[in-house]
Amino acid sequence: MASGKQGQLSPALKQSSDILVDHAEGMYIHATDGRRYLDFTSGIGVTGTGHCHPKVVEAVREQAGKLVHGQYAIVRHQPMQELTPRLAELMPGEIDSLFYSNAGTEAVEAALRLCRHATGRPNMIVFQGGFHGRTMGSLSMTTSSVGLRAGLQPMMGGVVVAPFPDCHRLGMNEDEAADFCLRELDHILATSSTACETAAMLIEPVQGEAGYVCASTRFMQGLRERCDRHGLLLAVDEVQAGYGRTGRFWGHDHYDVQPDIVITAKGLASGFPLSAFGARREIMEKAWPGSQGGTYGGNAVACAAALATLDVFEEENLVDNAAAMGAHLRQRLDALAEKHPAIGVVQGKGLMQGAWMVDAQGKHDGDRAMRLLKACEKHGLLLIRCGAYGGQVVRWLPPLIVNREQIDEAVDIFEQALEETG
Numbered sequence: 007m008a009s010g011k012q013g014q015l016s017p018a019l020k021q022s023s024d025i026l027v028d029h030a031e032g033m034y035i036h037a038t039d040g041r042r043y044l045d046f047t048s049g050i051g052v053t054g055t056g057h058c059h060p061k062v063v064e065a066v067r068e069q070a071g072k073l074v075h076g077q078y079a080i081v082r083h084q085p086m087q088e089l090t091p092r093l094a095e096l097m098p099g100e101i102d103s104l105f106y107s108n109a110g111t112e113a114v115e116a117a118l119r120l121c122r123h124a125t126g127r128p129n130m131i132v133f134q135g136g137f138h139g140r141t142m143g144s145l146s147m148t149t150s151s152v153g154l155r156a157g158l159q160p161m162m163g164g165v166v167v168a169p170f171p172d173c174h175r176l177g178m179n180e181d182e183a184a185d186f187c188l189r190e191l192d193h194i195l196a197t198s199s200t201a202c203e204t205a206a207m208l209i210e211p212v213q214g215e216a217g218y219v220c221a222s223t224r225f226m227q228g229l230r231e232r233c234d235r236h237g238l239l240l241a242v243d244e245v246q247a248g249y250g251r252t253g254r255f256w257g258h259d260h261y262d263v264q265p266d267i268v269i270t271a272k273g274l275a276s277g278f279p280l281s282a283f284g285a286r287r288e289i290m291e292k293a294w295p296g297s298q299g300g301t302y303g304g305n306a307v308a309c310a311a312a313l314a315t316l317d318v319f320e321e322e323n324l325v326d327n328a329a330a331m332g333a334h335l336r337q338r339l340d341a342l343a344e345k346h347p348a349i350g351v352v353q354g355k356g357l358m359q360g361a362w363m364v365d366a367q368g369k370h371d372g373d374r375a376m377r378l379l380k381a382c383e384k385h386g387l388l389l390i391r392c393g394a395y396g397g398q399v400v401r402w403l404p405p406l407i408v409n410r411e412q413i414d415e416a417v418d419i420f421e422q423a424l425e426e427t428g
């Protein structure tokens with residue numbers, strides 16, 4: 007006999023809209039009430055190929071009829087066998103060895119374990135504003151907002167936070183910010199985390215949750231030089247910035263730097279839960295036996311989706327499209343910022359742009375950002391927010407299939423919302 011309980015989602019889950027989705031296709035989400043929304047969220051940077059790309063859907067259908075779960079500690083399956091060399095080919099430099107898991111945070115945790123095992127050292131140097139996930143190891147390395155960590159102490163030990171070259175916040179130009187942060191990093195190595203107990207540096211080359219704040223070539227190369235000098239690993243978290251989002255395949259491609267470890271998820275399988283990290287075999291070999299694993303990692307259907315995703319990337323030149331459309335989006339947002347003082351600054355790369363909202367005194371304005379999102383939703387455009395100061399940054403991260411007209415339509419709606427909420 008049914009108890010009559012209604013059942014509900016955990017109230018701890020914050021949702022930015024009440025939209026109930028019926029179906030989604032390409033750039034659009036269709037709600038059960040018949041409304042259509044232009045999706046500039048990509049499900050937080052996931053659906054690069056657009057919603058339900060027919061090639062991805064077809065590959066998934068076919069794979070689901072053949073094998074859904076072939077646990078990778080027991081058997082191997084064809085989609086993973088095919089995906090591994092293709093992903094290795096996309097990894098920078100000599101990186102040829104891959105480990106699969108489901109969520110971004112799991113891949114970060116697995117990379118963290120490898121950094122410790124491979125070096126025999128405990129500490130991780132991470133950078134202010136970085137977001138690496140919500141499980142305790144990743145969360146301990148996350149400093150994008152106190153709200154994520156509040157009430158959850160104690161965090162994992164051995165995490166040292168260094169400054170990130172956020173020019174805008176530091177009030178410096180790019181080179182000054184890089185030099186300042188590198189000096190601070192040297193100070194950290196001299197005072198808080200000596201090289202012989204530091205395993206690695208972990209960085210988001212283009213920060214996501216912090217508000218689309220970009221590192222610089224000078225800074226990233228400074229990290230590489232210090233990692234080489236002190237025998238540390240350089241790990242890049244490409245969960246959000248990777249897979250073409252910034253207009254290059256990897257976010258760190260903008261900085262001409264070779265990392266030792268690359269962590270990826272989100273765009274990898276067009277919405278199927280799949281994550282991975284790559285390292286050179288001689289580093290990966292140092293992982294203690296059994297230290298990498300998981301029940302669902304490298305799921306066969308998710309790997310088939312990832313293969314189809316790569317096909318679509320190639321056939322539709324999605325990385326080039328992200329670069330071209332990103333430039334257009336940025337130009338339109340910069341022009342809007344000239345006209346509307348409520349936009350303090352626009353930061354980001356490619357199709358990963360953040361409009362930082364400020365009030366009349368130039369202070370962060372999370373409330374305005376929230377009202378803007380609501381007004382945009384009313385006009386059929388979905389955007390999301392981020393930022394440590396009450397969610398003051400309006401994020402623009404459309405699917406990589408976006409075209410010029412859709413960007414123009416979205417920016418026009420945003421401008422209308424600016425006027426309505428002013």
Ligand SMILES: Cc1ncc(COP(=O)(O)O)c(C=O)c1O
Nearest residue numbers: 109110111137138139214245246
């Ligand atoms: C840069 C970065 N790293 C890690 C994660 C965690 O990924 P997931 O939410 O899949 O665990 C995210 C998620 O937003 C992210 O943006």
